[in-house]
Amino acid sequence: MIAKTTKIHDTKNLVGALPSVKFLNAKYLYIATANARCPKADVFIKEGDHVDTFQVIGMRHGPFFEQPIHATCSGTFVGYEKHYHRNGKLTDFIKIENDFKDTFDKSIILRTPEEIAKLTKEEMTEIIKDCANVGLGGSSFPTYIKFQTDKPIDTVLINGIECEPYITADHRLMLEYPYRIMDGIKYVMQAFNAKRALICIKSKYKDIKAVYTQVLKEYPNSGIELCCVGNYYPQGWEVEMIKKATGIQLNPGELPSNRGIINFNVSTIVGIYKAIKYNMPVIKRMITITGDGINYPKNFRVRVGTPIKDLIPLCGGYKNPDKEKVFILGGPMMGASVPSDDCIITKTVTSIIVFDKVNEPEQPCVRCGSCVMSCPVHLEPVQIMNAVKCADKERIKKLNPLRCIECGLCSYSCTSKIPVTDYVRKAKVFAKL
């Protein structure tokens, strides 16, 4: 009997249980000029210029917003190089030779608790905009735009669910920096005058539960609570998280703010904390390097702009180095494949997963319906795939592929090893034409 797929092979435990390794001194840091949301950029520095850590060195331009580009170390701008970006494309990166002095830009300050207490939502929004904060769980959506909602917000949800298999970067962040997370939550609650905040984690994360049960005792009457949700995939999808944590079922396409809810990933909350407290943009992040193709999987605290290649030797190199590898930036369900390890850690890279390449030839569709049963937004992936194969645009539009959240479950559950999600992604492009 075909059943709905929600349980996926999960190998988080060992890596998530080990402390992260700090690697903050790459010789060269690489900062992307453009990204998927901002395809154009102006760079304000020229080769040979000295830069300070946190300095604005350019501006990215997208159709709806602009985004300052910040240096993530101090040193010298030595030119441009092409490397793979998180979106899987070769991209121009600004190359900075680290002088290891970490001299800070003059914009960095320390706000006192009294100064922070006086900040309005509008002032916080401007700070977060200048710091170029985005959704660090992978969405890369500008945080200041979320802050601009004029809907009354009652509840802040913090997403610490990290429901993709293999990744434990947020897990370690939660264990190692609980006070940054707590203060970041307080700042968001202040901005929206929200009465409560729920820190959502999977109920199986006993270590996180133990830490936050203790830390929350230091924040009495704050309205902040721990909320243990389900252990299934995709529990981290905001619609599922909101339903489980609050009992509210969003309508298709409805924004959480419509129901008085705003939600942020835990890494994003730490970014907000740094912005409000110090005016600091995100220049460091937690990242997981893991997969069956790596000798010693680890979590690292690194500067944004660190080449993945610098970290591989610190993981004991590749297992079976003579075997061809598959590299995925992000989780195995929703991440993007890149052709090599010549990629750079940008703000929204949560992980790199390395597998030995296994040739599993695609078989014909047997119409088992597994993909349909597993789709959390109730699409018919097999029908969408067939419509894409025939380039039938009218049929594609009727099948509503734009509702797809790219969770990857249709490919994962496919008995014939068909990359069904790739067809649905193509259908989304067709549907927009």
Ligand code: SF4
């Ligand atoms: S990737 Fe899209 S179509 Fe496939 S199961 Fe997930 S939501 Fe449904």
Ligand code: SF4
């Ligand atoms: S695409 Fe795969 S999962 Fe979907 S019906 Fe065909 S064989 Fe089954």
